[in-house]
Amino acid sequence: YTFLLIQANVIVTDWYGAHGDDPYTLQYRGCGKEGKYIHFTSNFLLNDDLTAGYGPRGRVFVHEWAHLRWGLFDEYNDEKPFYINGQNQVKVTRCSSDIAGIFVCEKGPCPQENCIISKLFKEGCMFIYNSTQNATASIMFMQSLSSVVEFCNARTHNQEAPNLQNQMCSLRSAWDVITDSADFNHSFPMNGTQLPPPPVFSLIQPGDKVVCLVLDVSSKMAEANRLLRLQQAVEFYLMQIVEIHTFVGIVSFNSKGEIRAQLHQINSDDDRKLLVSHLPMTVSAEAETSVCSGLKKGFELNGKAYGSVMILVTSGDDEHIDNCLLTALSSGSTIHSIAMGSSVVENLEELSRRTGGLKFFVPDESNSNSMIDAFSRISSGTGDIFQQCIQLESTGENVKPHHQLKNTVTMDDSVGNDTTFLVTWQISGPPEILLFDPNGRKYYTNNFITNPALQTARLYIPGTAEPGLWTYTLNNTHHSLQALKMTVTSRASSSAMLPATVEAFVERDSTRFPHPVMIYANVRKGIYPILNATVTATIEPEAADPIVLKLFDNGAGADIIKNDGIYSRYFFSLAVNGRYSFKVHVSHSPSISSLAYSIPGSRAMYIPGYIANGNIQMNAPRKSAGRSEEEQKWGISRVSSGGSFSVLGVPAGPHPDVFPPCKITDLQAIKVEDEVTLSWTAPGEDYDQGEGRFLGFHYLFFYKVAFLINKSGVSWVKIALGA
Numbered sequence: 001y002t003f004l005l006i007q008a009n010v011i012v013t014d015w016y017g018a019h020g021d022d023p024y025t026l027q028y029r030g031c032g033k034e035g036k037y038i039h040f041t042s043n044f045l046l047n048d049d050l051t052a053g054y055g056p057r058g059r060v061f062v063h064e065w066a067h068l069r070w071g072l073f074d075e076y077n078d079e080k081p082f083y084i085n086g087q088n089q090v091k092v093t094r095c096s097s098d099i100a101g102i103f104v105c106e107k108g109p110c111p112q113e114n115c116i117i118s119k120l121f122k123e124g125c126m127f128i129y130n131s132t133q134n135a136t137a138s139i140m141f142m143q144s145l146s147s148v149v150e151f152c153n154a155r156t157h158n159q160e161a162p163n164l165q166n167q168m169c170s171l172r173s174a175w176d177v178i179t180d181s182a183d184f185n186h187s188f189p190m191n192g193t194q195l196p197p198p199p200v201f202s203l204i205q206p207g208d209k210v211v212c213l214v215l216d217v218s219s220k221m222a223e224a225n226r227l228l229r230l231q232q233a234v235e236f237y238l239m240q241i242v243e244i245h246t247f248v249g250i251v252s253f254n255s256k257g258e259i260r261a262q263l264h265q266i267n268s269d270d271d272r273k274l275l276v277s278h279l280p281m282t283v284s285a286e287a288e289t290s291v292c293s294g295l296k297k298g299f300e301l302n303g304k305a306y307g308s309v310m311i312l313v314t315s316g317d318d319e320h321i322d323n324c325l326l327t328a329l330s331s332g333s334t335i336h337s338i339a340m341g342s343s344v345v346e347n348l349e350e351l352s353r354r355t356g357g358l359k360f361f362v363p364d365e366s367n368s369n370s371m372i373d374a375f376s377r378i379s380s381g382t383g384d385i386f387q388q389c390i391q392l393e394s395t396g397e398n399v400k401p402h403h404q405l406k407n408t409v410t411m412d413d414s415v416g417n418d419t420t421f422l423v424t425w426q427i428s429g430p431p432e433i434l435l436f437d438p439n440g441r442k443y444y445t446n447n448f449i450t451n452p453a454l455q456t457a458r459l460y461i462p463g464t465a466e467p468g469l470w471t472y473t474l475n476n477t478h479h480s481l482q483a484l485k486m487t488v489t490s491r492a493s494s495s496a497m498l499p500a501t502v503e504a505f506v507e508r509d510s511t512r513f514p515h516p517v518m519i520y521a522n523v524r525k526g527i528y529p530i531l532n533a534t535v536t537a538t539i540e541p542e543a544a545d546p547i548v549l550k551l552f553d554n555g556a557g558a559d560i561i562k563n564d565g566i567y568s569r570y571f572f573s574l575a576v577n578g579r580y581s582f583k584v585h586v587s588h589s590p591s592i593s594s595l596a597y598s599i600p601g602s603r604a605m606y607i608p609g610y611i612a613n614g615n616i617q618m619n620a621p622r623k624s625a626g627r628s629e630e631e632q633k634w635g636i637s638r639v640s641s642g643g644s645f646s647v648l649g650v651p652a653g654p655h656p657d658v659f660p661p662c663k664i665t666d667l668q669a670i671k672v673e674d675e676v677t678l679s680w681t682a683p684g685e686d687y688d689q690g691e692g693r694f695l696g697f698h699y700l701f702f703y704k705v706a707f708l709i710n711k712s713g714v715s716w717v718k719i720a721l722g723a
Contacts, residue, residue: 024064036068075163076605095138102611130610136148211242212298213311214294216254219254219285220343235454248266315344321347336378361542366398367484408471412636422457498526511645513650518569531553535552536548537549543576547573574655583640
């Protein structure tokens with residue numbers, strides 16, 4: 001179950017706690033947009049018996065690849081296996097319509113009228129397809145048929161079928177979407193009979209995990225307490241976050257680079273403390289920065305450690321970063337970049353983008369916890385979810401004198417090992433700390449390990465922390481405003497139980513006004529989606545107040561698929577130009593309906609059987625992960641940084657209203673005798689936010705409109721509004 005930490009296109013891992021072998025692709029974006037990953041089980045790849053239902057594995061891979069690469073959707077629909085066409089005829093949901101078969105009842109073949117009663121499928125009935133067909137399409141419908149070798153095109157596409165391809169792609173055929181992709185737009189067909197060049201396979205195995213910290217110590221780091229916040233975050237990273245057995249080295253730079261600590265393997269707390277002792281404690285007098293000089297020392301430190309990780313932190317405006325881009329690419333290192341303040345050069349993130357690293361921005365606001373959030377998101381890349389540090393809480397406030405910051409954090413039973421509470425402050429001494437565990441035990445300031453130089457206080461909970469609600473209070477006992485922050489992290493409590501995780505990300509890391517940013521949070525337990533969670537994104541611009549945005553998994557607006565565990569929202573409150581930092585908070589109250597054991601994406605169709613030579617040949621029943629619920633006794637708390645994105649072209653002064661409603665994707669028409677009922681989820685006035693409007697009514701959620709039709713047209717309209 002290590003794939004959660006790996007940015008792979010194809011993942012092979014078995015289901016956890018349930019059985020099922022459906023290949024699927026997790027798609028979180030719209031038509032024509034790349035998906036997240038393809039998932040296969042080992043049984044699917046090794047058990048030849050499954051090819052009877054799914055077809056040859058190569059065909060299945062092509063089906064899933066079309067989901068992943070070209071953003072196609074399935075052309076079948078298990079929930080709506082038939083529909084009423086324009087001629088008021090009952091048709092089977094398929095593409096193309098030329099694929100033939102028969103209705104089968106409990107006792108064998110039967111006429112259509114025996115299977116469909118009041119336009120509903122009778123229990124025990126199904127439609128079985130002929131094993132031999134003349135139709136050549138479509139791969140997105142039934143890839144298992146030997147005659148199927150094409151995608152549906154404009155000639156063969158069935159626009160009436162109620163499937164996701166029609167719904168998501170505005171009735172466009174699969175081939176139309178593919179040929180509109182960059183793969184086809186930017187390439188030309190091969191001429192003659194020459195075969196394409198053979199693929200190249202590289203087998204890579206994990207080696208020692210190496211992390212190099214490349215830290216800016218120029219005079220700009222003295223501004224806005226940047227050096228102190230860097231020290232606080234790096235100490236926490238070294239003491240708590242980076243995984244055991246990782247090799248860590250430290251480099252600092254201004255106009256020149258300097259190695260402060262050679263690579264040292266972390267095997268104990270003493271190793272961690274030794275590395276902390278090498279952190280820079282002062283800034284230099286010169287303002288000039290040379291990122292390339294720092295990276296050069298980092299490459300020197302790492303040697304030939306292909307696959308090593310570099311964490312680059314800078315507040316400088318070095319305009320010569322491009323000079324070491326080729327060196328960075330050839331090094332095989334992944335470079336994560338953290339920009340501090342608004343003066344950082346614009347192309348810093350190119351180093352991360354080109355090497356597969358993460359990008360972060362830390363505003364100069366004193367109550368921002370985004371520096372610690374950034375380091376909490378970065379792992380050394382071991383790929384072991386049970387060793388990963390999981391962030392449960394991150395909050396910060398400017399607390400008035402003799403006021404307090406008080407909150408609760410949920411410790412669920414999937415975490416609890418290596419739990420740490422970290423308190424930081426910016427001026428004066430520590431606040432008065434009071435922490436209650438779920439059993440009422442109290443921890444005070446003197447129970448925390450205080451570091452006056454770095455202005456941190458840390459409490460380590462031995463063993464496995466008690467599950468339940470932990471309540472903390474930070475009292476500002478000083479006579480001035482104090483920026484107080486709390487961070488809570490933990491690790492998995494047992495290798496027998498996967499912890500809940502959240503991954504936050506954006507569709508694009510840069511945009512230009514008025515184009516919105518699409519924010520996502522992937523909330524899962526293993527590969528299973530967590531449903532009904534409360535997910536909020538906190539977005540911090542360079543020079544404006546933070547914005548809080550609630551994300552949804554409702555299949556409307558920015559959210560493509562309902563209940564797939566990916567919570568989404570459009571963000572268009574673009575206040576200023578520059579970088580924006582964001583993180584997501586996930587909370588879930590104790591319930592029995594939070595975890596869905598179901599296929600969370602687009603999947604290859606399993607064929608229950610075929611008609612061969614006039615005989616019905618049924619396959620073994622499909623093993624499915626099904627859909628069940630898991631009791632969540634304690635609830636869930638999670639926090640994760642989503643990195644940063646950049647915005648350009650924001651006009652000065654009040655913005656014009658240029659944001660349209662988002663597209664409606666779930667419009668349905670149901671005709672019963674002389675009445676037609678239309679239903680859809682209403683978009684907001686601006687994308688998926690604000691009040692929708694229909695026939696003069698404002699409404700946020702769902703419309704149902706019924707028309708009574710007679711020979712002269714529509715005689716009345718009935719509107720029902722429901723949540």
